[in-house]
Amino acid sequence: MGGHTSTYVPTSRWGKWFDERLPIARMMHGQFVDFPTPRNLNYLWTFGGILTFCLVAQIITGVVLAMHYQPSASGAFNSIEHIRRDVNFGWLIRNMHAVGASMFFVACYVHIFRGLYYGSYKAPREVLWILGVIILLVMMATACMGYTLPWGQMTFWCVTVITNLCSALDTIWQGLGTAIVEWLWGGYAVSGVTLNRFFSLHYLLPFVLCGVVALHIWALHVAGQNNPTGLDIKQPSDSVPMHPYATSKDIVGLFAFLLLFAWFVFFLPDYLGHADNYNEANPLVTPPHIVPEWYFLPFYAILRAFTGSFLGIPLGSLAKLMGVLAMFGAILILAFVPWLDTSRVRSTKYRPIYKWFFWLFAFTCLALGYLGSKPAEGVYVTWAQIFTTYYFLHFLVVMPVVGLIETPTKLPRSISEAVLGKSKGGTAPSGAAPAAAE
């Protein structure tokens, strides 16, 4: 992988014997010990490791919860309370899993915005980036199905709304959408049958996720990591071995993240949930105001922005289909970013005009998140439509156009120059040998 040859030397006779038959220790050593890592990675680069931790933590706590959970319409709601009250340490493991889902998305969104800011999607990392978009989609599907399992009012109606998105296909071909929805439900409405199959898939998808994550890391180690300058590693002094330099930084980042994680687990386990979810699912009553979990809110706002008219343009009976297409399009458009961004420079650090648009885009996502939590009426709808418009304009217009018209600021000649220039008060001895990187 990545043209980097492992310097692994087996230290025992048994190690040598094994290495000749299955060189897994050689591969791990080459990829995760002496792998060349840019010497200027900042703390935003610790989120890859944090995300790996989150995935493993979700799988371990999830497997334990499945030992105590009952995936049936009559048992599900009570079994969650049974886990929280009766099972030894059930309160802890359940909180870790529920809070863990939110923390997983926190880390994931930081990771995505870091990639967008430093141009980590640009050649030769396009496949790496697209695998990341696939991971995001699988994560969302997993989270959505997992959210069904407590079988409360909010989860029941969120699932109803999300699965009903498919019925928008009826606009294209009468009956197609309804057939798909009934197939997903296994009935004519969301029921215990639906709960059972979602439980099965919720257990399956994390392992699919593991597979795609393995490909993501493989692709990362072919191209090598991007870094805050966006420059390639050109000389040995630009990089340091992954261990102990990057790994120790990863651990500091992970511990800081775990402080936040633990604070929620121990002090605010229900803060990110909804009170309505402590009512058992009732197919005859919809809660007055349904909202998904916070990490879906920006996409939910985009879905709801398409009412009868969009910024004065009448949509008529197409509104539903367009809302659904826009919501999925908002995620899928990320896959095209490597080709939508026309800039020659990777890192936004050296892009004086795009920098402003980047932060406007970040603000747009936060604003959509806020609007998604508000009822779909009055001024909220108008603002959601304005921000939805910018969300798509950012990708379809700003990225291609700004990349062409902008003159980037002067780039450092190498990663070493960028790092050493800063540490020596701006006077970079060009081509200086980095003695520190031994």
Add this chain to the structure above:
Amino acid sequence: MTTEVDDTNRRDFIILAGNAFVAVGAASLIWPFIQQMNPDASTKALSTVELDLAPVKEGQAITAMWRGKPIFIRNRTKEEVDAANKVDVSNLPDPLARNDGLPANDPATDANRTKAGKENFLIMIGICTHLGCIPKGQAMGDSKGDFGGWFCPCHGSHYDTAGRIRKGPAPRNLEVPPYQFISDTKIKIG
């Protein structure tokens, strides 16, 4: 020479035929795994429900269950029926009746959404055609929306007194299930 060409053709045929068998075999093996997720026999068996509407007084509404779905039954007041009749059908967002007991192209007149002689009873599947929430408007004190019928709080769809979509993202009128009056006050849904 000819033998070789012959051989090649025979091999092509065998490969094509072999691949075709694999494709058909794979498809017929996958089918049970897809079909198992569709509504099962016990779900389909609950297909008819009988109800007595005598206790539902004018202005009252009840909600019944049919196939796991809520059925809205409202005994409409004269004003509500008149309001529904006054609407120009061609100006509606969805001009079709959406009545399972009528042909698909029938217009969304109030008469086409009820039974002749029982126009006061409006019987519909109480599921918003947008994303499947249960609209408000059945209980006393519920918001009935801008058109006096039903209002879906999820994404703001307003239905009128004939259950027709008037405002909001829902694409279709509320669906009228197949039902009939089996006596003066009793109905059978399904």
